[in-house]
Amino acid sequence: AADEPDQWVKSVCRFCGTGCGVMVGIKNGKCVTVKGDPNNHNRGFLCLKGALMPPIVYSKERVTRPYIRRNGKLEPASWDEAMGLVEKKFKEALAEGGPTAIGYYGSGQALTEETYLASKIFKAGLGSNNVEGNPRLCMASAVGGYVTTFGKDEPCGSYSDIDAATCIMIIGSNMSECHPVLFKRVASRKQADPNVKIIVIDPRRTNTARIADEHVSFKPGTDLAILNSMAWVIINEELDSPRFHGKYVNFMTNDKKKVDFDAYMKFLEDYTPEKVEKISGVSAAQIRKIAKMFGEASATTSFWCMGLNQRIRGVWANNLVSNLHLLTGHIGKPGATPFSLTGQPNACGGVRDTGGLCHLLPAGRLIKKEAHRNALEKQWGIPKGTINPKPGLHTIALWNAFSEAKVKAMFVLCTNPAHSLPNVNIYTEGMKRKDNFMVLSEPFMDAESVKYCDVLLPAAFWCEKRGTYGCSERRYSLLKKSTEPLGECKPDFEILMDFAKRMGVDSRVIPYENIDDVWNEWRMVSAATPYNFSGMTRERMEKASGILWPCPTEDHPGTKIRYVRGEDPNIPKDYPKKYNFYGKPDGRAVIWFRPYKGAAEEPNEEYPMVLTTGRVIDHWHTGTMTMKVPELRRSFPAAYVEVNIEDAKAKGIQNGDNVLLETKRDKMVFRAKVSDVCRPGLIFVPWYDANLMINKLTLNAIDKGSKQPEFKICAVRISKA
Ligand code: MGD
Ligand code: SF4
Structure with missing residues (x-):
């Protein structure tokens, strides 16, 4: 047919962490359509977002040349003029304030190689550890959870666990809308075997909850108490596995004291189902029921996402899910694993693995550890002592410092902070200042951050460049370049290289001809660590539909189960025990005592309800891409507020009415959608709409450990507008 493509090029979806x-x-050098790769884990399925890419690539809002802001207006400029100004401003900032006066703010949607490169340029080339990105808003608590429990980041299992699980617990994740193709796999598992039990723990009765045997609706923020109570029931019903936890687990108090199992039982006495019913609003009978489901199953897998991560107790909530797996031994067997779902397509691969945060270095190394810095300096061939031993500023601290013009020059790439940061008015005010400078690499003119940047660089988009994404299950896949960049657009790799050269970065730090050179260096850098990407050559990646790390040799198939002898290549074949949590010095994972504590901003007399925010199925984050697709725009044209029927009745609100939302920070009017999705006392607003930015109302309180903001809970007042 006339519309048939003349070529199909293998790639990866641009959106969620499922990584389809x-x-x-x-056709004729243009991307005309997209279909699912039948050989990948998604077995050829895609959701609408993934399938409807062409109108995004060719949207009329594409930025196709550089711009400089002059007298408040963005005016076209040449690449040389734009990059010349970036160089001048960054050099001035360095001269005035030293390396802490500059920063990089990147993304879990940038390619692995791009984040590795940016982080290296700033940390090794310019002496600044102010390297952050949107994964701090997304997965930081999961990182904190894994590192404190297992000693190493990233999930232990893989998507194939879904096919073997007999119980699946989904907590703090609206998987059906946020990871639709993966949810399809869960639903298919349930359909094929109705004895498979599904537990959904969520204060909203989302579409995810509609396949649940048990939907647990609780007072927002009290899930920590519920998880502890499940542990209490599991032990009291003798559903725990002393053989497992006796051999492979340490029990640890909140202040890091090693104690015994009896001390854990004592700690849990505050969380009997009857006590937790009073805290959470969930009946003791339901807590007992789900705990038994979890413990009695032959193999339980748990999934969670932003509902646990975007919380001031995010790390603790992550620990508490892993506790249940370590208590019961539901780990390291097909179908049995704790599993955090990643929000973005490359938050794992790009940012966490390659160390694109202010305290990290590649492959799980830490800036504060001298041995880690020195090992990396040696591998990178740069003088010992080059890397600054002091971690940089985390995302909220970095943007606070930029707003106060203490950080003077910021490089923003593949993210839209003027829309996505919490309590965003503070930060957009800061971006307006004349005494700081922001350069933005962005493909779309209507992204909110474009309004505030001083230089705008036209980024090549998705199919216009080459590199890797690493999705939730540690699977790395190659995105091949399939079309030429529009106009004067350049891949972020080229933009970053140009920046580094202009800044006079030592040529030993950036010895790359092309993006494949960066990948090969990353393989080498990972090789001495449990990440080990050595076997993932570019030649292999060209053909394979993704490979799961660790993958130490070219004939290694990739690793589906970590920490188990015979599965994980980091454990010697003659290791005397079956499990080895090698991230911990004694090979034992940790069951943490994490008490329930309330949210940063609990409802009160003035603001008596709870506001929560999140995604809808047809839109991606700040909408810069999915709002360009007519079908997706039509299905969700504008943000709205979801209100429970009882609350609506009490306030005289009808479906479709305008409703005023007020928090301590700002107020805004939304259309009401009255339904039974939210529990009474809770309202939900999706955050994709640039015309109705809910982040003007949200809170920037952060988790003490992970520094991730509490997007999921703040106090709000609603009234008919
Ligand atoms: P995106 O819309 O994904 O949101 O926040 P952002 O990262 O700010 O922004 C990506 C930007 O990169 C877009 O403007 C897009 O057009 C641009 N882009 C696309 N491709 C490329 C490319 O190849 N190169 C370059 N240079 N640019 C490109 C996400 C953040 O938001 C995250 S990760 C989470 S988890 C948080 N979630 C959240 C929430 O749940 N509720 C609320 N209220 N706020 C939230 N904010 C957080
Ligand atoms: Fe893309 Fe996620 Fe949809 Fe798969 S489920 S097609 S990765 S948005």
């Missing part, structure tokens, strides 16, 4: 494989259909 796609085939990009090319």
